[in-house]
Amino acid sequence: MQVETLRDVLHWTSDFHQHLTACLKHCADSNKSERAKMLLKYLSEHEEKLAHVIHEFETKGDEHALNTWCYEYLNKNPIVQHHHCDAPFSQLSTTEIMRVIIDQHNQVIELYRYLHDRADIPSAQELLEMLKSFEEHEMMLMVQSANRSEDM
Template structure:
């Protein structure tokens, strides 16, 4: 049940980010990100190395929350490095979206754990 919920949630996030991309200023979309990604790539399975299907509820949640923390950290760093207002605005929107969705994930998975 948790993996199905997470898959649906990530599909929804993909759609929302795609819509942001469609509406974003081209100057912001053509801004390079290479400095951050060279030093701190976003990685999966930092909290464990087993496939999700072999993990328990809490282990999956820990892994997913760690991933979202990395994405939030990426957006925060990039907001601070953005040199043009259009890029800063886009990154702030992505940061706000990521923070909101991470909180929603915590709430929803907490409810599932209660079941």
């Protein structure tokens, strides 16, 4: 997908979360660890919700912000996406799964941070700040839930 505008970034991010959902679901039943199965199911449901929320930003966001050009970042800093679908999550421990999820989300957060720092339009800055804060908050929730499940 060619990413040129902020709308494209949101579409890409929604697809990113949707693809991660499918990957996590696909591997959930194959993992030998019950904790890992539960974690993968939880994460797939959470990623599905994230995809939906990002899609809502894309469809209901400010048109001026959504039409802001922002193609240079992904050309210079491609996000390594879902390399663990080739070496499935089904073969990873809960700690390894969370390490991959955190890394994936940190790359998206860094994308939003970079675009925010370069945005000239206040509505684009505001949207990117909301998206960055949203992703950070959701990643924190996933990590806390994963940590609680490890305590059981």
